[in-house]
Amino acid sequence: MADLTTEFLGIKSPNPFWLASAPPTDKEYNVRRAFEAGWGGVVWKTLGAEGPPVVNVNGPRYGAIWGADRRLLGLNNIELITDRPLQTNLEEITRVKKDYPDRAVIVSIMVPCEEQAWKDILPQVEATGADGIELNFGCPHGMAERGMGSAVGQVPEYIQMVTEWCKKYYSKPVIVKLTPNITDIRHPARAANAGNADAVSLINTINSITSVDLDSMAPEPTIGGKGTHGGYCGPAVKPIALNMVAEIARDAQTRGLPISAIGGVTTWRDAAEFMAMGAGNVQVCTAAMTYGFNVVKEMISGLSNWMDEKGYTSTQDFIGMAVPNVTDWQYLDLNFVTKAKINQDDCIKCGRCYAACEDTSHQAIAMSEDRVFTVKDDECVACNLCVNVCPVEGCITMEEVAAGQIDERTGEVVSGDYANWTTHPNNPSATAAE
């Protein structure tokens, strides 16, 4: 068993799996159960300013989309920050941290964009003994209408300003949680960095309406005949999160800024991918909300098993390893040629590759009378769609055409030399190769 102990911003946790700030971490009862199940840390559900707590709707708070066999793929919520009194939360945080000194306890905070508000709450949070804070600049629904959450996260100047206040009034690590509801994730990340944030965490949820009730003609979840956009999360958002994490990890201005990755982590593999892409740890919510806290056990065994197989002894060994391989399209090697190959022993003859290629791609798959499907190398552009639609994993593979061989589609010999768009003759602004 590989040691999964992870140190993030100097905060040690027995594994890199933290529960994200969300309903699962709203109170002591849940958090104790989470720690007993094995979670490495929690980000406590967002605290608001002292005073009457926010109120939630009393109708449905979640909407969802499903895949085959009603597997939940995307979840949307319109729940607000904690609706329990500040003091109650603070007392509970104090007790939990005391009882679980080896687990990370981070407190998520969202108060108005006024220095005094932060100055008031931060000492109280510091007194709990929690390991750090996370600034909720992400929630896209409800609180944003009141000038908080993503309303802050969408304005880099505000991010920097609030981060600076936090660094001024709080001595422990400050994590800035980013909203994906922006055009370019690098700008808010740079602002957090400029404000001296210790880390960023992302992504928060994405603006969404999951469905429309076609009888009542209202968006879902529907409250009294009306609906509103909510925050979208779950496996469906993982690719969006992965890209945003990569953008920050490879940006010249934010490179090296610690990242806590959030977005659809469901199994160990998702976590390993985010960490390879530069995240120091991951935060999980939807998987726990779908399957309960015990999902962490598979994440732990899976990551450990993979690390053993690869010979990694610490999570530090692979964090960021994939970052150097993320590049811009213009630098991709245009001399790298592959062709799809169908393994006839694995093929179950469903013909989906054929339909996809024939109807929507390059007519590069032949179908015989007796349903044998073969790739026409002289037509195949290696788009990968056949691989993606094939129900049998590994049945269709992309095989590299080695240098010196002929690409039957172009009739040209495959060059072993790297060449990209910047030097391509068809590029009007190509720089001539020496």
Next chain:
Amino acid sequence: MATSHQASGIQAARLDAAGIAENFSDLHPAYDAHEAAVAADRCYFCYDAPCMTACPTSIDIPQFIREIQAGHAESAARTILEQNILGGMCARVCPTETLCEEACVRETAEGKPVEIGRLQRYATDTLMEKGEHPFTRAAASGKKVAVVGAGPAGLAAAHRLAMLGHDVVIYDAKSKAGGLNEFGIAAYKSTNDFAAREVEWLLQIGGITMDYGKKLGAELSLDALKADNDAVFLSIGLAGVNALRAPGEDKDGVRDAVEFIAELRQADDLTALPVGRNVVVIGGGMTAVDAAVQSKLLGAENVTIAYRRSRDDMGASRFEQDLAASKGVKLMFNVMPKAVHGNGSAAEIELEYTAVADGKVSGTGETVRLAADQVFKAIGQTLEGQPDALELEGRKIKVTETGRTSVAGVWAGGDCASGGEDLTVTAVAEGRDAAMDIHSSLMG
């Protein structure tokens, strides 16, 4: 008090009513909506789907399963019924394990096909439970067509012809429609009087008149039918039964399996239906399995199917063989009847082991005797009572691909006609295709 399994001879009431009800409940219970959704999710929506090719009626299976996935089983039913108006019965009785489900790519992938038959039943049941008939008739053509035989082929032909605007009279020798759907087929495949309900539903199309108690060669003649109608479709089935040709065949307790099954299907109270203590069924097809399994379900103590060739040669599918075995029916292969012994009534059957050389079966001389107070003959049915004018092919009425016989204006389909397997689904396809050909010839 029920008679026991061990009571000798042919006895009624071997089981009480509760036991009978349990034994004769639905073989494949209907899916509920959740089960259907889970089962439908397994369909890969194959291109030029093998299941569809394997279906004699070419139902667009990926399409109808996708309609179930998307929550509109009624459209799924329509997709099915457009190709196969008896899609409800076929969902129950088709040997899917040798047709669509055998071809399913998930059978290749996992050894577990998408349960197409049960999904088809879910769709058709959903529609039929609403009491709706999804098709309407075209404008009246003024043409009259006579259909002889109200089995699957005749019903399918009549429905299609009625839909196309023609007026149809279906004649049947019996007093009830449905053919083998009603009088053949094991009861646990057509529960709650499904065959009759389906006929009633089918007739909602209108334009079809039923005329019972009319038999070709007796009350009906082909010449008269031709003279009175614009076209004639014959779907008279196979009314004859092959004989054992073994000494003792005439003893009490020896009878045709089809007759037993028909009696069972028409019985109001199965506890009143007598069955032997030791039952031997001679044959290897679906009828043999239906007779054997139902004997067992009625409470017979020992039931044996004796088939003269090997297991692989059996007409009944492996699924049917396994079904029989699971109910406690013993399967014997490579044995043929040599004699039935008994004093007036059957008491024992003497079987001779066989060897097969060059496809020919011959006795090895070694024999075995089984206790048998009831012997069912299920060794095939034969064409009987067909008009002399019709040319035959083998032992069936010779027809073209679209069902044309050697006599102009006369079509035929179903078990009585050449080509295709003797299955409900094949009969439906033949009836439908003949109807389309009759239509083009009438309107052409």
